[in-house]
Amino acid sequence: MSLDVSRIRKDFPIFTRTIRDGKKLIYLDSGATSQKPQVVIDAEVEFYSKHNAAAHRGAHQLAEEATELFEASRETVAAFLGAQSSEIIFTKSATESLNLLAYSFSNAEPGSKFAIGPEHSIVVTEMEHHANLIPWQQLAKRSGAELKWFGVTSNGRLDESNIDSLITSQTKIVAITQQSNVLGTINNLDNIINRAHSVGAIVIVDACQSVPHLAVNVQKLGADFLAFSGHKALGPTGVGVLWGRSELLKDLPPFLFGGSMIENVTMTDATWAEAPRRFEAGVPNMAQVIGLAAGIKYLQNVGMEEIHQHETVLTEYLLKELGSIDGVSIVGPLDTALRGSTVSFTVEGIHPHDLGQYLDNAGIAVRTGHHCAWPLTRSLGVPATTRASLYLYNDISDLDALILGVIEAKKYFG
Numbered sequence: 001m002s003l004d005v006s007r008i009r010k011d012f013p014i015f016t017r018t019i020r021d022g023k024k025l026i027y028l029d030s031g032a033t034s035q036k037p038q039v040v041i042d043a044e045v046e047f048y049s050k051h052n053a054a055a056h057r058g059a060h061q062l063a064e065e066a067t068e069l070f071e072a073s074r075e076t077v078a079a080f081l082g083a084q085s086s087e088i089i090f091t092k093s094a095t096e097s098l099n100l101l102a103y104s105f106s107n108a109e110p111g112s113k114f115a116i117g118p119e120h121s122i123v124v125t126e127m128e129h130h131a132n133l134i135p136w137q138q139l140a141k142r143s144g145a146e147l148k149w150f151g152v153t154s155n156g157r158l159d160e161s162n163i164d165s166l167i168t169s170q171t172k173i174v175a176i177t178q179q180s181n182v183l184g185t186i187n188n189l190d191n192i193i194n195r196a197h198s199v200g201a202i203v204i205v206d207a208c209q210s211v212p213h214l215a216v217n218v219q220k221l222g223a224d225f226l227a228f229s230g231h232k233a234l235g236p237t238g239v240g241v242l243w244g245r246s247e248l249l250k251d252l253p254p255f256l257f258g259g260s261m262i263e264n265v266t267m268t269d270a271t272w273a274e275a276p277r278r279f280e281a282g283v284p285n286m287a288q289v290i291g292l293a294a295g296i297k298y299l300q301n302v303g304m305e306e307i308h309q310h311e312t313v314l315t316e317y318l319l320k321e322l323g324s325i326d327g328v329s330i331v332g333p334l335d336t337a338l339r340g341s342t343v344s345f346t347v348e349g350i351h352p353h354d355l356g357q358y359l360d361n362a363g364i365a366v367r368t369g370h371h372c373a374w375p376l377t378r379s380l381g382v383p384a385t386t387r388a389s390l391y392l393y394n395d396i397s398d399l400d401a402l403i404l405g406v407i408e409a410k411k412y413f414g
């Protein structure tokens, strides 16, 4: 295994604690939120202890320091994604990033490239997290646009067979996940992006489950907007990122209005600042943004290729061992080609909530339920699953604990 996991775990203070009466913490819920290395915690504490002031406001030293740290963090995120720093917008979460976009489309002037109406369609997929589905459902309702979607095959891949009838000259937006938070499927987006661009549609990528685990370069990806949450990528909660292509951000109308996003204001009107400030109304989440930059630097030091490799080896093992237990069904691709380290499964005769509780008693943290992807789990006929989601601090011993836990749960529940 390429990563020195015992070394890495020392950087994450939470792994020094025990769980449920002295048991080792086996954290297999990084798809929900990742654990935080000490450098991230320190970055937030350091900001509040030494530099706290409102960035981009005030003419004093602290405000200057806060601004410098905040903007340096923007540069760190931009370099991580292969973007320009003016293309990085800080939000409070990926959910907010995606809602920001949906409302910005609503605010577009008639005739502008973002204006959307009953003559248009919005294309999503059946494997979206609710955060990349409901904002588009609501935009479709507000605008009268038609909502269309790619289906999912029984082996958990996107069904692209009807791409030409789904993405047509009427399509305004294609909003799609790069990696499913339920199935672990990684979508090769090339075909969809090419097709969308050939008809003039704008492509929005939900990268919540990909950016923390894979090297994602927005130039290579070729989409128009991309969103992810800091807290799944070692960063603090309360910070999300929206990347947008500069030529689009230049004309995109704002969503939230208030301080710092303006160029000029009178009693009856206002004009807008350039991006990214136009989309960052109000005092930003400075400590969280700075904490995210520390998390990203940590990931870069370990290496995104190495992290992906490490997770692939673990996933291969988990799919094989878990899948060979009688009564266990993996929900999602069974091989590691174009697949991430999120493994959802069901166990015949045991409700996922019961299994989750049983595993929790053994110190094993997994997620159970519909994972905020209700249409997907419903279409697969498995309203709830148990989900193990891995990260750089997991090793084979964590997986062995899970496998043993499932075997024992089967005995316990008869």
Ligand SMILES: Cc1ncc(COP(=O)(O)O)c(C=O)c1O
Pocket: 031, 032, 093, 094, 095, 096, 129, 131, 132, 177, 179, 180, 181, 206, 208, 209, 229, 231, 372
């Ligand atoms: C694929 C995907 N998209 C969007 C989100 C929403 O992220 P957040 O709740 O941090 O806004 C999640 C969170 O689980 C996710 O897994």
